[in-house]
Amino acid sequence: MASSLTKDSVRPETPGTEKTFFGHPRGLATLFMTEMWERFSYYGMRALLPLYLVAPGGLHLSAGTATAIYSVYLSLVYLLALPGGWVADRLLGPRKTVAVSGLIIMLGHLCLALPVAASFYVGLVLVAIGSGLLKANISTMVGHLYKGVDDPRRDGGFTLFYIGINLGAFIAPLAIGTVGENVNWHLGFALAALGMALGLVQYLLGGRHLAAQSNEVPTPLSAEEKKATLRKGLIWLAIAVVFYALVGGTGHFTLNWALIPLTVIGLIVPILVIARIYRDKDLEPAERSKVSAYIWFFVAAAVFWMIYDQGGSTLSLFADSSAKNTIAGWKFPVSWYQSVNPIMIMALAPVFAWLWLWLNRRGKEPSTIVKFGSGLVLVGASFFLFLAPLSIAEGGHKAAAMWLVAIYFVQTVGELALSPVGLSVTTKMAPKKYASQMMGVWFLAVTAGDSITALLSNPAVGGVNLDKMGFVALEAILAVVAGVAVWIYRKKVKALMGSVN
Numbered sequence: 001m002a003s004s005l006t007k008d009s010v011r012p013e014t015p016g017t018e019k020t021f022f023g024h025p026r027g028l029a030t031l032f033m034t035e036m037w038e039r040f041s042y043y044g045m046r047a048l049l050p051l052y053l054v055a056p057g058g059l060h061l062s063a064g065t066a067t068a069i070y071s072v073y074l075s076l077v078y079l080l081a082l083p084g085g086w087v088a089d090r091l092l093g094p095r096k097t098v099a100v101s102g103l104i105i106m107l108g109h110l111c112l113a114l115p116v117a118a119s120f121y122v123g124l125v126l127v128a129i130g131s132g133l134l135k136a137n138i139s140t141m142v143g144h145l146y147k148g149v150d151d152p153r154r155d156g157g158f159t160l161f162y163i164g165i166n167l168g169a170f171i172a173p174l175a176i177g178t179v180g181e182n183v184n185w186h187l188g189f190a191l192a193a194l195g196m197a198l199g200l201v202q203y204l205l206g207g208r209h210l211a212a213q214s215n216e217v218p219t220p221l222s223a224e225e226k227k228a229t230l231r232k233g234l235i236w237l238a239i240a241v242v243f244y245a246l247v248g249g250t251g252h253f254t255l256n257w258a259l260i261p262l263t264v265i266g267l268i269v270p271i272l273v274i275a276r277i278y279r280d281k282d283l284e285p286a287e288r289s290k291v292s293a294y295i296w297f298f299v300a301a302a303v304f305w306m307i308y309d310q311g312g313s314t315l316s317l318f319a320d321s322s323a324k325n326t327i328a329g330w331k332f333p334v335s336w337y338q339s340v341n342p343i344m345i346m347a348l349a350p351v352f353a354w355l356w357l358w359l360n361r362r363g364k365e366p367s368t369i370v371k372f373g374s375g376l377v378l379v380g381a382s383f384f385l386f387l388a389p390l391s392i393a394e395g396g397h398k399a400a401a402m403w404l405v406a407i408y409f410v411q412t413v414g415e416l417a418l419s420p421v422g423l424s425v426t427t428k429m430a431p432k433k434y435a436s437q438m439m440g441v442w443f444l445a446v447t448a449g450d451s452i453t454a455l456l457s458n459p460a461v462g463g464v465n466l467d468k469m470g471f472v473a474l475e476a477i478l479a480v481v482a483g484v485a486v487w488i489y490r491k492k493v494k495a496l497m498g499s500v501n
Helices: 027-054 063-079 081-092 094-113 117-144 154-182 185-205 223-249 255-278 285-311 314-322 334-361 368-394 401-429 438-457 469-488 490-497
Strands: none
Touching: 027 063, 027 094, 027 117, 027 154, 027 185, 027 314, 027 334, 063 081, 063 117, 063 255, 063 285, 063 314, 063 438, 081 094, 081 117, 081 438, 094 117, 094 185, 117 154, 154 185, 154 334, 223 255, 255 285, 255 438, 285 314, 285 334, 285 368, 285 401, 285 438, 285 469, 285 490, 314 334, 314 368, 314 401, 334 401, 368 401, 368 469, 368 490, 401 438, 469 490
């Protein structure tokens, strides 16, 4: 919390008298609130999205098409984090990029708020672009507030920032979901736009507290590079326009077929990026070995996110059609289930942090590989648990809400075992040449997982009913087998990791 001292009441060079945010640089308050409001708008819209897509008062699409759209949207958000980092590094710098991203997100939500199908899809694209631009840069700006990696306040600052993320994610479905489901879908999307507008306004007003480094463009493009980049961009844009014009002109255009190129991109780009890094001749043998080990983690993470992210699509659509959604006789909106994960994250994250330290002091902390494998087994277990409410629904009854809460709980525990470890191992195993880019590579695991879900659920390709017992059991088995495989081959992976534990 900022102190009550006025700007002119003390000399700024006097140590210990500057205003702070819970003992941290004041710029952290600006970034905390920006991220909180951005997550408020993002998670609120995300909670409404699959429900709106299938609702008779919405777009009234099939569950398969809705899941495909939802999954492609999520994959694009994480895929666009890579070019988002590039824009900041080569064109605008992190601070300007975040401001532009906030404006794009707000405009996207406003498009979603319009009761026009074409405008809705434009809005989804804009929100995905804006979220990708912001995701890649705002965390970097938090790091800029501190004096290097050895600043003792650095970890605490990121912890506060993490609370902002989950606070916004927790409140969003309760507010936006309630308005969208109970009042008007488009009013709910408009409320998401208002949230992003508030975040953008306070970001611009509080910008003077941000680090000067956040204004810098680390490696600006030369004039020739700008021309080449523009030329390549226009070529790819022309290819996309010609492709969709041909498909539409021949009468073959359908929404499901329109999603396929985006799905394929979400599968191919992660493979190409990792292959490019692995084949780089500048890598030392030890670095290439670590990249080989990282491929294991990447593939396993893609399986994890493929199942985990269905919490907002498959599970949400099941709750909408086949769950009671009541507690003690009190009925609540389906979108409220999306608040379960962030509140559990805030409650359990400190417990896990304490547990790992407690085990470490006794020499019993599980290795990175074991933690990762445990996360996979747990997300698989969540889908084994999903079989119970599915069985109840197939028997013609509505499943109790607590079944879904239990599934989200198990997934959250799995997330805490895998996600922080994945972020940590990514930074530890990154080759020096790709130290900054590897975090974007980690996000590509989410892209790959969601793209697989989109491909399977798309009626034009897989057409799989993801809420059927047979396929849910298959996914659960896949995750558990992947987790066990990571554990079985732990010695091989550990050898490839070298000195990384």
